[in-house]
Every structure is written in C-alpha cells, then in structure tokens.
Amino acid sequence: MMQKLEPLLLILMAISLGLNGLFMLWDPIGWYEAVPGVTRTGPPNAHFIRDIGLIYVMVAGLLGLAVARPAQRRFLTGIAALWISGHGLFHVWEWLAGVCTFDQFMTDAPGVILPAVILTILALLPPQRTQTHV
Numbered sequence: 001m002m003q004k005l006e007p008l009l010l011i012l013m014a015i016s017l018g019l020n021g022l023f024m025l026w027d028p029i030g031w032y033e034a035v036p037g038v039t040r041t042g043p044p045n046a047h048f049i050r051d052i053g054l055i056y057v058m059v060a061g062l063l064g065l066a067v068a069r070p071a072q073r074r075f076l077t078g079i080a081a082l083w084i085s086g087h088g089l090f091h092v093w094e095w096l097a098g099v100c101t102f103d104q105f106m107t108d109a110p111g112v113i114l115p116a117v118i119l120t121i122l123a124l125l126p127p128q129r130t131q132t133h134v
C-alpha cells in the first residue's frame with residue numbers, strides 16, 4: 001500500500017519544499033514575516049534565508065528525481081532526507097535544551113518535523129520489487 005502512495009508523497013513533498021525554497025529565494029524578508037514562529041528566532045538575515053532556500057530547492061529536485069528514477073529512489077530519497085532530518089533533529093534539540101519553548105516547537109513541527117519523519121520513513125522502505133516475466 002505504502003509503495004503505491006510513495007510517488008504521490010514524494011511529488012507532494014517536492015512541490016511543498018520546492019515552493020518554500022523558492023519563496024525564501026524570491027522574497028527572504030517576506031518569507032521571514034509570513035512563516036509562523038520564524039520572527040521569534042531572531043532578526044532576519046536575507047543572505048542566510050536564501051542559503052537555506054537553495055537547500056530546500058535542491059532537496060525538492062532530489063525528490064523529483066527520485067520519482068523519475070524508481071531504481072534509485074531509496075538512494076535519492078535518503079540523500080534528501082539527510083538535511084531535512086538533520087534540520088528536524090536540530091529543532092528537537094533546541095526544545096529539549098530549553099532554547100525554545102514547547103509552543104515554539106509545536107509551531108515548527110508541521111513544517112520541520114513532519115517532513116523529516118515522512119522522508120525518513122520513505123527512505124527506509126524496502127526497495128520495490130520488479131516483476132519479471134518468464
């Protein structure tokens with residue numbers, strides 16, 4: 001069942017992460033002001049926001065490539081999951097270390113933790129079996 005949903009999930013993740021990255025590149029200050037909770041993290045830095053936007057766009061590209069190349073899907077999804085999961089773990093650490101409140105953590109969770117969980121699960125799924133015709 002999950003393997004039938006996998007390409008759709010990857011496409012949705014690629015679109016959402018890619019749009020987020022493009023927003024960060026196009027209008028970093030607008031992104032900073034629009035995303036819930038971001039203004040609580042300190043003053044905006046347009047250069048840094050664009051740097052992170054590039055990463056989001058690259059991750060989206062990897063996910064698009066993973067859909068187009070099923071034989072390499074696990075590898076490509078795993079590479080994409082590395083940064084997204086590291087980012088998510090960093091947010092967990094900030095909350096556990098008292099750097100941010102639980103309220104801030106929960107504000108971040110849908111956009112940071114959930115993508116990390118989804119991509120990690122997709123990267124760890126067993127490879128799809130190919131049918132052979134005899």
